[in-house]
Amino acid sequence: MNAVLEQLKIVKKRFKADKLTEKDIDLAILHAETDLIPRQSLLYIQAPGTHPYSAAIGISIFEEGKDNDGLDENGKFRYKTIKEALDDGWRIIKFPDMSLAMNEQNTYGLGYEFVLERWR
Amino acid sequence: MSKAPYRKQVDCPPTLTDQDVIDFCRNGYLMLPGVVPDDINHKVVDYLDHADGTYEPTPIMEQPWFVDQVLMNTQAAGAVRSLLGQNFTLPILISNHRGPLPYAQSHGWHRDGGSIYTSELEYLQVFYYPEECTIEMGPTELLPGSHFMRTKAPLMSHMGSIKGAVSSSGPAGTIFLTVYSIWHRRSRAISGPKGISKYRNLLKYNYWRTEPPTRDWVTDQAIDFSRIDFNPPGVQFEQFHGGIAAAEMFAWLSGLKGQYKKHGGQGWPIANTVRDRTNQFGVPGALENG
Numbered sequence: 585m586n587a588v589l590e591q592l593k594i595v596k597k598r599f600k601a602d603k604l605t606e607k608d609i610d611l612a613i614l615h616a617e618t619d620l621i622p623r624q625s626l627l628y629i630q631a632p633g634t635h636p637y638s639a640a641i642g643i644s645i646f647e648e649g650k651d652n653d654g655l656d657e658n659g660k661f662r663y664k665t666i667k668e669a670l671d672d673g674w675r676i677i678k679f680p681d682m683s684l685a686m687n688e689q690n691t692y693g694l695g696y697e698f699v700l701e702r703w704r
Numbered sequence: 705m706s707k708a709p710y711r712k713q714v715d716c717p718p719t720l721t722d723q724d725v726i727d728f729c730r731n732g733y734l735m736l737p738g739v740v741p742d743d744i745n746h747k748v749v750d751y752l753d754h755a756d757g758t759y760e761p762t763p764i765m766e767q768p769w770f771v772d773q774v775l776m777n778t779q780a781a782g783a784v785r786s787l788l789g790q791n792f793t794l795p796i797l798i799s800n801h802r803g804p805l806p807y808a809q810s811h812g813w814h815r816d817g818g819s820i821y822t823s824e825l826e827y828l829q830v831f832y833y834p835e836e837c838t839i840e841m842g843p844t845e846l847l848p849g850s851h852f853m854r855t856k857a858p859l860m861s862h863m864g865s866i867k868g869a870v871s872s873s874g875p876a877g878t879i880f881l882t883v884y885s886i887w888h889r890r891s892r893a894i895s896g897p898k899g900i901s902k903y904r905n906l907l908k909y910n911y912w913r914t915e916p917p918t919r920d921w922v923t924d925q926a927i928d929f930s931r932i933d934f935n936p937p938g939v940q941f942e943q944f945h946g947g948i949a950a951a952e953m954f955a956w957l958s959g960l961k962g963q964y965k966k967h968g969g970q971g972w973p974i975a976n977t978v979r980d981r982t983n984q985f986g987v988p989g990a991l992e993n994g
Contacts, residue, residue, distance in 0.1 A: 632940075641867045652809075661865060689945075
């Protein structure tokens with residue numbers, strides 16, 4: 585339940601019982617202020633190349649209420665490409681680190697990793 | 705003196721063919737579903753539930769039935785013998801990844817501590833499910849080919865779903881062999897226990913090589929090594945680089961390290977569409993078509 589709503593219900597109950605205090609009201613204000621603070625969500629997409637519209641070969645999402653594995657209800661990637669994520673309001677905040685790819689004979693990590701964010 | 709044959713050198717007939725060994729080099733793992741008989745699986749679960757429920761039930765190796773039917777299981781030990789050669793050793797430790805059921809969150813992707821990246825297969829990491837482990841019970845997931853993907857475990861902790869990852873789910877008695885450095889994780893367990901144990905038991909142990917590598921598994925005289933696709937499945941590698949790494953491992957296992965040289969270009973093993981038993985440039989001499 586929404587923290588503000590929950591606290592307002594407590595305020596009302598305590599008001600009816602004639603037990604309302606200033607502290608109860610302050611807590612409701614604090615919850616309301618906290619809810620106004622935007623939260624950053626993060627999306628990691630690993631791709632087979634550096635093209636910003638590449639297909640995803642790996643995905644993880646760090647957003648309240650979402651599964652970290654980045655899968656939808658059918659068990660599929662939420663975004664099949666970076667382009668799909670951009671179209672859904674995500675923006676790239678880090679492009680792949682190319683330094684390890686300069687070692688031409690060895691493979692480092694999982695593809696080329698883009699980090700995206702959105703605020704909610 | 706312990707009754708357990710810790711680090712004992714053993715031998716048995718090899719069971720893997722050339723193609724099986726190549727596939728192991730490509731994938732970094734080999735599944736052997738349901739190879740341990742049910743009566744032994746029951747004994748193991750009983751032991752883990754009543755005699756030793758710790759993270760390291762190594763003394764289970766004091767039980768002759770465990771050594772004979774699990775560690776020296778004909779198919780599992782035959783595969784180990786194929787990859788590690790004659791006189792390989794039995795384990796010195798047995799771990800049990802004994803997970804509660806259900807378990808809401810998957811574990812993070814990781815390679816096990818002590819991993820190095822090398823074509824030299826000096827040891828194998830082997831896993832064993834004594835009870836059925838369904839998809840819902842949180843089996844280990846493996847990423848084929850990732851034994852050639854350099855990284856460190858802490859750099860993988862933000863990773864989630866990966867295309868091409870495979871589940872090790874299988875019936876009771878399933879054993880799977882892996883290259884130690886393969887990427888893996890425990891998947892989430894959405895079901896409660898379905899067997900006797902309240903837990904998902906997964907034993908893990910290593911065998912070690914004692915002899916230099918040589919191609920003494922079940923060889924196929926007709927195989928054309930210039931026509932073999934060595935590429936791991938998946939798209940994690942720059943074109944051909946996974947296959948080059950797998951071929952290097954196969955050459956080492958065949959005892960041909962001195963004959964293998966990475967030439968680049970269309971050198972072995974990437975030109976695998978050659979015709980009429982033409983040898984690719986750079987194929988080790990002992991693997992050439994006569």
